[in-house]
Amino acid sequence: MTRHIILGDSDDTPDGALAAAYAALDQGQVHEAYDLAAAALSAANGDNLRLEARALACLAHCDRIHSRLRRASGTSRRAAQLFEQLGDAQGEANALTTLAHVCMLLGRNDEAVEAALLSVQLCKTKQPQPPAVLALNSLGLAYSWGGDHKRGDAALELAVETARRCEPAVSVFQPRINQVWVEASRLIDERFHTGAMRSLARLASLVAECRELERAGIGFALLPGLQAFRAVISPASCALLATWQGDAGLAQTEFEAARRALGTTVTWLDAFVRWCAAEMAWARQDWAATQLELERMRDLALSVEHEQLACRAHLLLIQVFELQGRHEDALRENRILRQREQRVVADSLSHREALVSWRLGARQSERHLQQALVASRQFERWSLEDALTGIANRRHLEQxxxxxxxLHASAGQPLAVALLDIDQFKSINDRFTHEVGDRVLKTVAGIMSSQLRKRDLPARWAGDEFVIVFANATAGSAAQVCERVRSAITSFDWESIAAGLRVSVSIGLAEAMSGDTNASLLHRSDTSMYRVKPRSGT
Structure with missing residues (x-):
């Protein structure tokens, strides 16, 4: 019932380096996974953009797990840009989901919401797929960290529904446990503004459902490498709930379980566990211990670049100081919080400026590409077009x-070809100049084109000779068109070009036969044309 959403394929490299990287993540070997992904990136060597994009996506995911958030931000953005360039909407959506998550943790809420919304749109399909669950999951967290807990919970609820509609269905554990986080955050804000948490019923219900999913063996994360996170987040969330419900014994048991599940590498989970310890001390009104744990939470959060948790620690410290009547300390902590928030905003603006610069460069590159495509099409048209008359040239005709x-050989489709020759064209050049001769050629081409069907092809063969290809036409029907062309040319007002000028043409016609080639069919047309030339008065 459960499965990972893999960001790369096993055949990305001959040795399956990316698949091995994700397998290493599931075993908790983040450094080995990073090295494998880096090797895949090196193998791309700037020549294989798809492999480069997938390797970057894997590296960003490794950095996210390892709490190297700023590096993960840049890497996931580069991956998204490459996937966009490749037209890989699914790859772009996955990279944007990672970008949204790390931007959210860095406090860049606007950028996080924007990236998550774009990812959600890219994941829209008739049959929901697991990446859509992750996209909605990131969107819900981004909304919540931005202060809109109601909208965040709604996005996560939609992620749960989407997970259930996938075929096969995927575990709803990840969006559900994140709803626990959103509800806990809402309760913290409620306590800060009103002094109390009105009801723990919603949080208790969500925690109970997550525990039931774990007991049923379907408490899985959707991305590789996140199972170890569940082992900490689940008991830590239970410890928070038990603390707020007044069950100190259960809270301590769950806290110890969360602390034992922490890895040897410091991540944001260490800060989360310190928050649990602070809440337990708060419940005992042990303000010194509460302050110490919150300061540890803040310092750990900053050490792993988790600006949101650091700001939350500042906010909780403000309330702790106010509860003790330490208003000067509360004001000082509030000033520090405001300064941190300003730095986060400045950092976010800097990254937005860099993104705008990249987009402007991309637009310029796109304009250059479009100009090159236009030029390429123009060159292609020129290569198939007679420079003087503007109709098809010999190369185009032969194609x-x-x-x-x-088609004639395979499907028996009829085909007729006419060869048209301007009578006494050399004397026109000699008597009226080559400039007039060129105007005659252009006019004949124009008259000829105007009398044909859309499916027919007029072409200049050589000098004063033209060819008409009558697609899906017998010699009988083509002969009627040829007579119309001959008559239109003869009746044209040639005096408008040069006084005394008269122009007529001779037209030979042949119908394709079995075994015909270009040369044989055109030869019969040419022979037919010379048979009628004497009757044209030349």
Missing amino acids: VLDEELR
Whole structure:
């Protein structure tokens, strides 16, 4: 019923380095996983953009687990940009989900919400997929850390519904445990503003459901490497609830379980456990211990770049000082909090400026690409177009005739080809100048094109010779069009070009036969044309 959302494929490298990296994460070997992903990035060597993007996504996930959040932010953004360039919406969505999560922890709430919303949109499909669950999960947390707990809970509830609609269904544990976090955050804010937590019923219900999922063996995270987090978050959340419910014995038991589950590397989970210790001391009104644990929580959060938890520690310290009547200390802590928030905003603005610069560069690159495509299409058109008359040239004619002969041979589709020659064209050049001769060629091409069907191809063959390819037409139907062309050319007001100018044409026609080639079909058209030339008065 459960599965990971893998950000790379086992065949990304010959030795499956990225798949091995994710397997290492599940075994708690973050450093080994990072080295494997770095090797995959090196193998990409700037030539394999898809592998580079997937390797960067894996590195960002490793850094997120290892609480190297600023590096994870830059790496996940680069991965998202590469996936966008490749047109890989799923890869881009996964990278944006990582970006949203780390930006949220760094306190860049606007950027986190923006990245999460974009990821949600990219994940929209008729049949929900697991990446949509992660995208909604990140969006819910981003809303909550931004102070909108109601909207955060709604996004996480939608993540739960989406998880259940996936085929096969995936575990709802990750969005549910995050709803526990959102509700706990809401209660903290409520206590700060009103002095009390009105009801613990919602939190108790969510914690009970998460514990039931664990007992049923489906308490799994959706991404590799996060199972160790569950082993800390679950008992720590239970310790908070038990503390606020007044059950000190259960709170201590759960706290000890969470503390034992901590790894040897310091992460934000260490700060979370210190918060639990602070709440337990708060419940005993042991203000010295509460202050000490909150200061530890703040320092640990800052050491792992978790600005949100650091700010929460400041906020809790303010309330602790006020409860003791230490108003000067509360004001001092409030000033420190405001300074930290200002630094977070400045850091966020700096990253937004960098993002805008990148987007401007991307737009410029896109404009250059579009200009190159336009130029390429123009060059292609020129390579298939006669420079003087603007109709198809010999190269284009041969390509079309090849295809039509193939259809004639395979499907029995009729095909006729006419060869048109301007009568006494050399004398026109000699008598009226080559400039007039060029105007005659252009005018004949224009008249000829105007009399044809859309499916027919007029082309300049050489000098004063033109060819018409009549697709899906018999010689009989093509002959009627040829007569219309000949008559239109003869009746044209050639005096408007040069006084005394007269122009006529001779047209030969042949229908394709079995075994015909371009050369044989055109040869029969040419022979037919010369048979009618004497009757044209030349």
